[in-house]
Every structure is written in structure tokens, then in C-alpha cells.
Amino acid sequence: MTDILQSPLTRKLQVFVTLSEDELGVLKRLHLRRRSFTAGRDLVHQGQSDQAAYILAAGWVCSYKLQPDGTRQIVDFQIPGDFLGLRSVLLRTSDHSFEPVTDIQAAEVFADDILDSFEKTPRLAAAILWAASRDEAMVVEHLVGIGRRAADVRIAHFLLELGARLKLVGMGDQTGYDCPLTQYHLADALGLSAVHVNRILRKLRESGLVTFRNDRVTFDNYDGLLELSGFDPGYLDQTGPLLK
Structure with missing residues (x-):
């Protein structure tokens, strides 16, 4: 069981529920392909239609919708530990692309695998529902960000959210990731132009708050960035297991 524990x-699901040996065994079988x-x-x-879902094990993915004029809106980014297309496989048709x-490395999971796992291990099903609900909460936050937050607040909030998500799976901390x-990518996700993103990132760096350079986000002043963004991680629900 050592490999599935890692x-x-x-790691993400155990924030919601302490998984039993049987539940870990089912989760291990979902990772076989x-x-x-x-x-x-x-x-x-x-x-x-009729596609599989995936459990992302390594690498990053973006989910997006393509517009008739060829532009795209990135809905979210998936990191290791996230499901890809879980909703779409249950609804039978994907409403967006991945x-x-x-x-990347990903485990392929079919609808029958998921339904069988839900039937055999309802607590694991509840944990996966928690993960899906958490994803929905993030989409709500992104909608608020695009609609109501100033550009610098929007980018700061997004970088802090990514940091919190990565910390949960052991890929980040308060120094960065x-x-x-x-x-x-940031422009397509945040409803900004790439030029505007570049300008805001430079402003945040010169203000001593955060540096995004050479594939690394460094929190130069974590508390200051929190204050600017108003970031409250409560919607990520990462405080500890609800079910023992």
C-alpha cells in the first residue's frame, strides 16, 4: 500500500476522510491503467463522447472552452491528484477540452470503474464528491475574480490559490512552488491580455510581493500578498479530515 499512500x-482525499485499507485498495485499482x-x-x-476520465499523477493540465472565433477561455488548471473529466464521463459528453x-502521467478510469468503486466504498465516493465540490468552489472563485477583482488582485489571488493546492499534495509551501x-496561460485563465499580465507581474515583483520567473513562483512577502488579494483559503476546505 506504500505506493498508493504516496x-x-x-494525499488530497485524506484531508476529507481517513481511508481504510479496503478503500485504499479500491483507489489503487483505479490507478492501474x-x-x-x-x-x-x-x-x-x-x-x-464515450471518453474515459483520468487521475492526474504527474504534470500539469489546463481545461478550456474554445470560442467560435478561435479564442479560448481556460476554466482551470489541473495538478497531480486532480481528476480530469470526471463530470464529463458521467454525463457522457465533454463540455470542454483538456x-x-x-x-503528463495519468491513470485512465472508465465510468464502470467509478460506479463500481462508489458502490463498494461509499466513504471513498463521498471523498471524491468532496474533491469535485472543491473544484466547483474554485470555479466560482475564478468567476468572481474575472468579474469583480482588479487585475493585480486577480493575479495575486490566483497565485496564492495555486500555492495552497500544491501544498496539499506536497509540491509547494509558503516560500513558493x-x-x-x-x-x-494566465491571460487565458484570468481574462487579461498577455501584455497586461506581464505588466502586473512586474508591478507585484517591484512591490516586493511575488516573483514569477524561470518556472518558479516565489512568495517574497506572503503576508503582504494575502493582504492585497484578500485570499481566504476556506473554500478549499483543507483543514483536516471530516470523517475518521
Whole structure:
């Protein structure tokens, strides 16, 4: 069980529930079909039906919707421990696309696997529902950010949220984290132009708050960034197991 205990998904789910040996065994079986995918080639296309879901084990992915004029809105970024396309596989048709930002490793999971796991281990099902609810809460925050937050607050909030998510799976802390995203990714996610993103990142760096350079986000003044952004991680629900 050592390998599954080190899985990013296990680390995340155990924030909600202390998993039993049987539940860990089911989770291990969900990880059996490991696949590799290359950066820049979609795993799932918008409108695709009868596709699998995936558990991201390594690498970064963006989920996005393509507009008729060819522009895209990035809905979210997935990091190790996240599900890809869980909602879409249960609804049978994907309403958005998934593109690896880096080369990735992911476990392929079919609808029958998920439903069987839910039937056998209802507490594990509850934990996965918690993870899905948490993802929905993040989308709500992103909507608020795009609609109501100033550009500097929007970027600061987003970088802090990523940091909190990565800390949960052992990939970041209050000093910062490795991040492969480009300014174009941030622009497509935050409703800004890449030029505006560049300007704001420079402003935040010159203010001594955060530096995003060479694929690394460094929190130069974590408390100051919190104050600027108004970031409250309560919606991420990372305080400890609800179920023992």
C-alpha cells in the first residue's frame, strides 16, 4: 500500500476522510491503467463522447472552452491528484477540452470503474464528491475574480490559490512552488491580455510581493500578498479530515 499512500490523489482525499485499507485498495485499482501524454495534445476534446476520465499523477493540465472565433477561455488548471473529466464521463459528453501543459502521467478510469468503486466504498465516493465540490468552489472563485477583482488582485489571488493546492499534495509551501505556466496561460485563465499580465507581474515583483520567473513562483512577502488579494483559503476546505 506504500505506493498508493504516496499518490497525490490519496494525499488530497485524506484531508476529507481517513481511508481504510479496503478503500485504499479500491483507489489503487483505479490507478492501474497508467498512460503517458505529450504536452500540447488534447486528452479530451470539447463535445467528445464515450471518453474515459483520468487521475492526474504527474504534470500539469489546463481545461478550456474554445470560442467560435478561435479564442479560448481556460476554466482551470489541473495538478497531480486532480481528476480530469470526471463530470464529463458521467454525463457522457465533454463540455470542454483538456490539454497537457507539460508531459503528463495519468491513470485512465472508465465510468464502470467509478460506479463500481462508489458502490463498494461509499466513504471513498463521498471523498471524491468532496474533491469535485472543491473544484466547483474554485470555479466560482475564478468567476468572481474575472468579474469583480482588479487585475493585480486577480493575479495575486490566483497565485496564492495555486500555492495552497500544491501544498496539499506536497509540491509547494509558503516560500513558493515550481510552475510551468506561461503568461499566455494566465491571460487565458484570468481574462487579461498577455501584455497586461506581464505588466502586473512586474508591478507585484517591484512591490516586493511575488516573483514569477524561470518556472518558479516565489512568495517574497506572503503576508503582504494575502493582504492585497484578500485570499481566504476556506473554500478549499483543507483543514483536516471530516470523517475518521
